[in-house]
Amino acid sequence: MVFLNVLVVGANGQIGKHLVSLIQSQDNMRARAMIRKSEQADYFERLGAETVVVDLEQDIDAIANAAEGIDAIVFTAGSGAHTGKDKTILIDLDGAVKTIEAAKKAGVKRFIMVSSFDTSRKAIQTAPSSFAPYVVAKHYADEWLRQTDLDYTIVHPGILTNDSGTGKITAGKVEPSEIPREDVAQVILASLRHDRTIGKAFQIVSGSTPIEAAITSI
Numbered sequence: 598m599v600f601l602n603v604l605v606v607g608a609n610g611q612i613g614k615h616l617v618s619l620i621q622s623q624d625n626m627r628a629r630a631m632i633r634k635s636e637q638a639d640y641f642e643r644l645g646a647e648t649v650v651v652d653l654e655q656d657i658d659a660i661a662n663a664a665e666g667i668d669a670i671v672f673t674a675g676s677g678a679h680t681g682k683d684k685t686i687l688i689d690l691d692g693a694v695k696t697i698e699a700a701k702k703a704g705v706k707r708f709i710m711v712s713s714f715d716t717s718r719k720a721i722q723t724a725p726s727s728f729a730p731y732v733v734a735k736h737y738a739d740e741w742l743r744q745t746d747l748d749y750t751i752v753h754p755g756i757l758t759n760d761s762g763t764g765k766i767t768a769g770k771v772e773p774s775e776i777p778r779e780d781v782a783q784v785i786l787a788s789l790r791h792d793r794t795i796g797k798a799f800q801i802v803s804g805s806t807p808i809e810a811a812i813t814s815i
């Protein structure tokens with residue numbers, strides 16, 4: 598398999614940290630952690646990963662510079678539940694779109710988006726009013742990615758938990774349920790390793806199929 602340099606956007610997040618650690622444990626992958634504060638670098642330097650300090654509110658060029666020499670980008674940033682709707686627009690929507698545009702500018706073809714469970718138009722219409730702006734942001738970020746010629750994969754995880762990963766999932770079009778962040782990171786890793794996930798969007802929740810088997814039959 599070819600060697601992959603992976604830019605993890607949102608690396609200091611809970612999925613991001615699991616993912617950088619997993620990538621660093623692979624013989625044929627290296628992570629570059631995109632963080633927004635230099636104080637966050639220690640964790641990644643201890644793993645031997647590169648770091649780059651860029652805030653998603655900066656411009657496309659700043660993100661494109663962070664992606665120089667990179668083979669694949671994973672977007673796993675999020676404004677979180679404790680910020681206002683302004684940040685939903687600025688990070689979950691515009692931050693994602695700017696990262697996609699930066700990938701194009703830096704010539705990075707492979708792009709993995711950590712989306713939310715259901716970003717369909719129906720999900721927007723049926724979401725509680727407090728949640729709908731987030732679903733809208735994720736919907737249009739996903740749509741923007743689909744309309745590029747990037748080699749994209751869109752991962753739609755169920756409700757994230759901090760339980761230990763089980764290594765087993767159900768993937769595809771699935772009933773809403775939970776999934777540990779550790780398992781989401783494993784799914785992203787498997788997606789990076791298997792080109793059959795290119796051009797695909799799939800939901801994931803905890804299940805009974807080993808991640809590798811689920812991803813290689815997606």
Ligand code: NAP
Binds near residue numbers: 608613673714753
């Ligand atoms: P998390 O722990 O909240 O991590 C989000 C990361 O985004 C943090 O590292 C944060 O940086 C970073 N970020 C926020 N604003 C930024 C900015 N302006 N510039 C650069 N980075 C910024 O999230 P998670 O639990 O790992 O989840 C990751 C993804 O899953 C999110 O996209 C979320 O929308 C999605 N998701 C969540 C659920 C759920 O049940 N919660 C379900 C499905 C999908 P700091 O560390 O500096 O704060």
